[in-house]
Amino acid sequence: MKIPDDIETNILLRNNTPMDDFLGISPTEIHHLLYDTFSDKSPIQFRDDIDDKTLDQIPLFRIAEEFLKIIQRDKQIKLTPLGALPKKAMVELYDKRFLLDEHIESGLIKLWKEDDCISIKSARLTTELAGLVRKANGKLTLTKTGTKLLETNNRLQIFKQFFQAFTDKFLWSFNDGYPEQPIGQLAWAFSVIMLDKFGDQPQTVDFYADKYLKAFPKFITFFRHEYSTPEQQFFRCYGIRTFDRFFLWFGFVTVDKQKKYLDLDTDKFKRTD
Template identity: 85%
Template sequence: MKIPDDIETNILLRNNSPVDDFLGLSPTEIHHLLYETFGDESPVQFRDDIDDKTLDQIPLFRIVEDYLKIIQRDKHIKLTPLGALPKKLMVELYDKRFLLDEHIERGITKLWKEDDCIAIRSARLTAEIAGLVKKVSGKLTLTKTATKLLETNNRLQIFRQFFQAFTNKFLWSYNDGYPEQPIGQLGWAFSVIMLDKFGDQPQTVDFYADKYLRAFPKFITFFQPDYSTPERQFFRCYGVRTFDRFFLWFGFVTVDKQKIFIDLDTDKFKRTDLMKHIFKIDD
């Protein structure tokens, strides 16, 4: 059945009209942002001129890059009986001090096992999802793709594969006890756009979480009123996943701590220049 021309025109107008809750993006642009994030029509794109100086400033990427080089050096890594990275390798990676863990730095916990540093654990798991590392019979080895990229020193392609796997495939919910829904991860590029628009001034997580919730209001339904309100739980979940374990891990923000440890209720975050060297954003 053919849709009448006037109805089709109205649908096109609505889908391509700016929406306030989408920060002026249209429903069509949001669709591309969510489901074709790296496609040609997406408002967020990788820059073509990402250089080594930029890559050197990305903490989680530096971890995974050194991790790949260790496997290249040692030919393989034998996992523990529980399937985790051995302590010796964890210590070697952590001692590079690309990304510090507050509890380890304060002596509250020690680096005994993989779960003691979720940043390294996340980098390791994402490398496998990205097709850079493979696991066979309790051993980790480089894939042919990773071997070639390391031999040709193609750091940019390693970063792109790793970043795309981290944002689109690695489950952010794996690192916390919040609902196994893609809160923060779905629409991560929307958060990048928010940070681009508002990040020049220090802002709390709540500032961004509120705007994210307006764009994706159904996420609040996954929280029940128990130890705190659904809104507080949602804001906290969004803050942990998007700011603590994404923006900070990739060096996109700095944090002005009010206490010894990060406090997502009071600390303020500000955008770094790094993000503009990685993304082209269609305002």
């Protein structure tokens, strides 16, 4: 059945009309942003001028890169009986001080096991999802792709594979006790667009969380009235996943701390170059 020309025209107009709730992004662009984020038609693209200086300022990538180099140097890493990185590897990676853990730095906990530092654990798991590391028989080894990219010092391709795996495959909910629904991770690129649009001025997490919720209102239904309101829980969940463990981990923002520790209620974030 052929759709009448006037109806087809109206559909095209609607799908390509900027929407206020999506900050002027059209439904068609949102579709690409959600389901084909890195395609030519998506509003989000990798920059052409990503150089070593830029890569050096991405903390989680630096952890992943050093992790790959450890495997390259030692040929393999033998995991603990529980399938985690051994303490020796954890300490070597943490001592690079790419991402400091507040609890470790304050002395509240000591770095004994992989679960003591979620940034290192997240980086390790993401390298596997990115096809750079292979786990078999309780050991981690480099894949053929990982080996080739390291030998040719192709840092940019390692970063792209790592970043895409972190945003599309690694479950952000794995690191917290909030609902397993992809709050923050779904349409992470929309948050990047918001940061590009508003990040020149310091803003609190709530500023962005409110706009994200307006664009994706169904996420509030996954929170119930318990220890705080659904809105407060949503804002906290979005803040931890998007700002604490994505934007900061990838060097997208700097934070103006109001207290000794990161406080998502009061701290203000500003985008980096």
